Amino acid sequence: MSNGEKHTVVIGGGVIGAFCAWYLTAAGRTVTIIDREEFGAGCSHGNCGYVSPSHVLPLTAPGQIGRGLKGMISRNEALRIHPRLSPTFWKWMIRFALRCNRRNMLQAGRGRTALLESSRKLYEEVITTQGLQVEWTTNGLLFVYRDKPEFEDYAATDQLLRDEFGVAAEPIDGEQLSEMEPALKTGLAGAWHYRNDGHLRPDLLMTEMHRTLLESGVQILPQREMNGFVASADGTAAAVSTNSENIEADEFVVATGPLTPMLNAALGCRIPIEPGKGYSITMARPKICPRYPMLLEEAHVGITPFANGYRIGSTMEFAGYDSRLSPERLQYLRDGAAEYLVEPTAEPVEEEWFGWRPMTWDGLPYIDRTPRFGNVWVAAGHNMLGLSMGPATGKLISEMITGQAPHIDSKPYCIGR
8 A cells, every 4th residue: 555554455344344444444554345245235234223232141041942943843933943954054053052051151141241332332432423324322122021921030131131241121010111112012011121222223324334434545345255365475365366356455354244154265264153044124114103122022023113214123044045035034023013012014115134144153253363364354253243243343353453452352252262
């Protein structure tokens, strides 16, 4: 580069890649983003938009094995597992199953909490200082329960989160809930309110990040599919090979989410990620629209009100890289919302969407330097929390690359753990 700055290429234009680029640019790097599709596609586009310090506990919780087995035989479950002849998949599932205990759950929770709490603060900072128009709202998140035993049982989880992580919710009984959120049906058991959670509109975030990155001098190159690295004589990666050109740089950050395992040979290490398919439906706001974003707990369905829209989302489907938009899974979202909301859907429907979440067997992402190349880093595997963990991941990657003291401990996210 003519200005003498070091050049970093970020591979992947989702929310993780965007924040890696943002913080690297702020640290003085010249940055290029490449993506196989368009900037802001994938799970960074159609998720529910939660920024959720409440989401401390990983999917690997006690009892999850039974839910997974149930999801193999029943179509009417939020978690669906499609068995297939894949040694890699079954190895991942076995390692996942071995983590479904309290000790490992809490261990993962500590690593998740650090990224979640940091990102919550950094969102406030970035949105405020950069004037990002992303419908940033901080009225919290409701965990809504239809059934009284389930609502009461959550008190034990709330106590665990308070004791272990300092994350607390406020219980709201059914009568209070009807007054607080008239969009919910009467007669529900209650809800737990996480006041520190926020939400935004993901597509607006990516649009604003695109604008801000370009204004900061970041070069964004879409339709560049990575084929591998071209190594220099000393073994460090000298260039990234794409379908149209080789791009040289001083460092590379691989932020390719669920597609990262396809690059394992190029990276020289195994990043054990399985795609967990999620769905959403975006539509006009119902006349009786929720005031709060919420998780409808027994149905495992998420609801997000936007200023000019409304989104129903969730489900987890382990079906490999299946690219079909399942009408059955979309109907599951509609049916789940109908159990709780006075007016669960509206017309017109703007978009029916699916995305692959980058699921790791222990619920933690990989944020680390690769063993083969001294100048290639990975930032991937954020499970269902890429948006919630984006800023802290970007800042941590920037600190690690530039030699600054990391603002959070990076050990939980190391490759080969």
